[in-house]
Amino acid sequence: MNPEVTQYIEKLSPWQVTVSDNLRKMILKAIPDAEERLQYGKPPT
Structure with a gap:
């Protein structure tokens, strides 16, 4: 799992x-x- 996504969540x-x-667990189980x-939710660079 991506740490950036974890921090956002x-x-x-x-x-x-x-x-x-x-949802993350279900998706990663279905599509490893x-x-x-x-x-979205990330400031532009």
């Missing part, structure tokens, strides 16, 4: 953290080679 509300964690990245 940890800042969400408790119910969003739970949903996001469950999936790569996580932040597409």
Whole structure:
């Protein structure tokens, strides 16, 4: 799991953290080679 994504999720509300964690686990179980990245919520560089 991507640490940037983990840090982003940890800042969400408790119910969003739970949903996001469950979704991440489900996706990685179904698609083991999936790569996580932040597409939104990241300041432009």
